[in-house]
Amino acid sequence: MNVIIVGFGFIGKETVRALYKKMDIIKRLDEEFRIIGISDSKGYIYNEKGLNLEKLINIERLSDYMAYNESGSAEELIEKRDVDLMVEATPTNIKNGEPGLTFIRKALKRGIHVVTSNKGPLVVAFKELTTLAKMNNCQLLYEGTVAGALPVFSLVRKCLQGDKIRRIMGILNGTTNYILSKMYFEGTSFELALKEAQERGITERDPSYDVDGIDAACKIVILANALMNKDIRFEDVKRTGIRRITQEAVSLAKKANYAIKLIGVIDKRIEVAPKLVPINHPLCVHGTLNAIHIESDLAGRITLIGYGAGKETVSAIMNDIFTILKDLRKS
Amino acid sequence: MKFDLTIALPDRPGQLVKALEPIAKNGGNIISIIHEREEPSTGIIPVSLVVDFPSKLNLKETINDLKNSGVAIIRAEEIIDTTHITVILVGRVDLRKFTENKMKKVKILGFEVSSPTSEDTCLKLELEVPAEFVEEVMDHLRKIAEAENVLLLSPI
Known part of the structure; x- marks a missing residue:
């Protein structure tokens, strides 16, 4: 299998590192597995015989690798002959999904399997992209887009095949959970907890993406479309952030044995809002943890807990790659 | 029944x-x-x-x-099955708005107001609602909260 990686930021680099580390197992599945190209926002590197992963894990910028094509674009890389799989790891843009959306469209049209951890394209064009994949007989896997390492899509698709999912709810954003946990345990104000999250690099300078529930709403869109057969867009999610949560609210809730958490829910209502979570409920996890609670007709209730961002996301990307490798072997 | x-x-x-x-x-x-x-x-x-x-x-x-x-x-x-619900309201809460009309079926078992450090008051209500009206009552509370620009925190 010939693989290209589009995007050489944090996730792109960590994916290369994981592939290098696990190459023995991968080669057992496919002796011909190789990474033939990687692009960043300015150019790409390409070698049809396979790139040297040992060198790649030791460079900071892609241009430090030999024969960096400075004027080349990711689209050129996608057009190269014999590309079988693209790992798309460009930055998330939820307004128009670009540049990831263009890359994914192009790859799928050429029958290239796609693995992505980028929410943007799926939030903007879920139906279009999944239809495109089906039409071109290739796979589009996106486990890393929702709650990082938590295997929610794989779990439902592989292990709950006879179930009807009735409700999904979860803590889908680690930053807001960090802030609310700080307020809960240390009695700090929202502003102070947010400042600390910014200082620790957990949230961006503009925290709106996290604290106004935008990130969680994007994940709700993908979960609803992928697992509950809905056809919703970002605007369909009723969204309330956590800016108005006061110390007093947190402590009143605490006295009544609740913690306030930013919860995404898909049932009759599709919303992201701060809610009261009983402290003995499996969703009541703290710090930067994520949790997803699934209610289905046969299995009843299942909760997944784990880290939703950072290098743990690579676990999801790797699993998607392995899934495609194994499916190809079977066929 | x-x-x-x-x-x-x-x-x-x-x-x-x-x-x-x-x-x-x-x-x-x-x-x-x-x-x-x-x-x-x-x-x-x-x-x-x-x-x-x-x-x-x-x-x-x-x-x-x-x-x-x-x-x-x-x-x-x-015998009417009832459910206990805790809600927290954050904002300039006018409790009358929340307790009139459709709330007749609801018993207020208790409430607690925090001493506000900001202009937003914080009010916790403990309600007893006939089980069959829970959805209706929650919808009503949501509507009033929205109209009054009050943040409603309800249990999952």
């Missing part, structure tokens, strides 16, 4: 069986029965039953049959 049916029976052998007959005849399913015979006997024994009837009409007919056979009815009323 579940009903609390309390009857008074003469303290004589065979009276309970006689009283249960009309219940069965009218489609009642007895869920529990409390029969407390005191010593020394006062001559009358109160018997409390929880009975599931298909409708109110079945209860009515049972009561008629019981009365006709000389059994006194102390109490016969529907």
